[in-house]
Amino acid sequence: MKDQQPPILIVGIVGSLRQQSYTRMAVTIALRGAAEKGARVQLVDLRHYALPFCDGSGNEADEFPDVARLRAEVAAAQGIILGTPDYHGSFSGVLKNALDLMGFDEFGGKVMGLVGVAGGALGVINALNDLRKVGRSLHAWVTPQQAAVPQAWRHFDDDGALTDPDYEKRLLEVGREVAHFASLLASKETRAFLEMWENAMPNPGAEGR
Numbered sequence: 001m002k003d004q005q006p007p008i009l010i011v012g013i014v015g016s017l018r019q020q021s022y023t024r025m026a027v028t029i030a031l032r033g034a035a036e037k038g039a040r041v042q043l044v045d046l047r048h049y050a051l052p053f054c055d056g057s058g059n060e061a062d063e064f065p066d067v068a069r070l071r072a073e074v075a076a077a078q079g080i081i082l083g084t085p086d087y088h089g090s091f092s093g094v095l096k097n098a099l100d101l102m103g104f105d106e107f108g109g110k111v112m113g114l115v116g117v118a119g120g121a122l123g124v125i126n127a128l129n130d131l132r133k134v135g136r137s138l139h140a141w142v143t144p145q146q147a148a149v150p151q152a153w154r155h156f157d158d159d160g161a162l163t164d165p166d167y168e169k170r171l172l173e174v175g176r177e178v179a180h181f182a183s184l185l186a187s188k189e190t191r192a193f194l195e196m197w198e199n200a201m202p203n204p205g206a207e208g209r
């Protein structure tokens, strides 16, 4: 019988501070998809964190305990879902600052999924593409699927439910995919494979030539 692994943790970071944020609604649905796959989930709502601007020192947590809280919560997760609104054709400054307060310790080698909302009809695609580049710089494995809800004001009701099942399906799918690949990466078999890979001879077949 295979060893039972403890459930993985997926956190969803909300990149909008607005009270009735559609980004929060979108991230909440994506986390529901991750929970369906057996993951533990946690909403990291930046609205409830007193964060300073990143000053590049790395010492921001000395004066702002919420920086340490944010770092610890994200570091504890095996997978991360980033949610952003479209702000002037890219992702929000609030999210960028939160990401800048963290780094490889929190994101390196982890699975990352992207969701976004926009007020306009063109959607939030450029913002998600920008986030994809940032994810790469953080050495995260950004999943190929992403979910965008354009004209979010049209598609969410006051309780955070989506009136269009297609958007809901895509958001759930991002959460499922993050949980799926995060648990694959965390599995003992994958760990053993990665160890063998790392210890393999650098150029098999070239010996003796």
Ligand SMILES: Cc1cc2nc3c(=O)[nH]c(=O)nc-3n(C[C@H](O)[C@H](O)[C@H](O)COP(=O)(O)O)c2cc1C
Pocket (backbone or CB within 6 Å): 016, 017, 018, 020, 021, 022, 023, 024, 084, 085, 086, 087, 088, 089, 090, 117, 118, 119, 120, 121, 122, 123, 152, 153
């Ligand atoms: C500073 C700012 C810039 C925005 N720029 C865009 C934009 O370029 N394109 C767009 O479709 N919506 C834009 N919007 C609208 C937001 O994407 C929309 O209101 C979204 O619902 C905000 O996310 P939230 O509900 O999670 O707060 C902008 C909103 C703000 C406040």
